[in-house]
Every structure is written in structure tokens, then in C-alpha cells.
Amino acid sequence: MKEVTSSMAGTVLNVMAKEGEPVAQGQDLLMLESMKMEIPIESPYAGTVKELKAGIGDFVNEGDVLVILEGE
Template sequence: MKEITANMAGSVWKVLVQEGEQVEIDQDVVILESMKMEIPIATEDDGIVKEIKVKEGDFVNEGDVLVTLE
């Protein structure tokens, strides 16, 4: 299983994928909002979205798991 993590603290502004969806390297999966900036979080691997661990509006810290892939 591969994990996509937050690279900074912020709020989940938008979740761009759904469970079961095929994703490719460099595809944005979540957009975080921090200091009034939108920061896209992209996957570094191909895979299928197994679980989305956050929902829009959640606050996350750096290193928190956002999405898992299989």
C-alpha cells in the first residue's frame, strides 16, 4: 500500500479523487489551503485509490496521510 501525505499543515480545501479511481504519477489528488494559498498534493505513484482518509474542511498536519493507494 502506498500513502500520499500532506507536505504542510493546512485545511483540506478539495478532494479531487474517489475511492476505486485509477490515478497516475503527478496527478493531483487533494488541494490544501494554507495561508490563503491553494497547494495541490499530487501522487508520486500510479495506483488505485483504496481509501480517502480526509474530508473537505479537515485540518491536517505535515506528514498526515491523506489518501492510500493499492
């Protein structure tokens, strides 16, 4: 299993991935808002979304685990 972490502190604006869904490397998983900027969080790996650890409106810190991927 591989963890996708937040690159900065911010609020989750949108979640584009669903649990059980296959994702490609580089695919947007979530959108964060930080300092009035929208920052996409991309999947660094191809695989399947095993678990979403953050939802819309959640505040996350840099380094927090947002998504757990499995496979490939």
C-alpha cells in the same frame, strides 16, 4: 500499499480523487489551503485509490496520511 502524506499543515479545500478510481503519477488528489495559498497534493505513484483519509474542511498536519494507494 503506499501512503500519500501532507507536505504541510492546512485545510482540505477540495478532493479530486474518489475511492476505487485509478490515478496517474503526478495527478492532483487533493487541494490544501495554507496561509491563504492553494497547494495541490499530487500522487507520487500510479495506482488505485484504496482509501481517502481526509475530506473537505478537515485540518491536516504535515506528515498526516491523506490517501492510501494500491497497485502498480
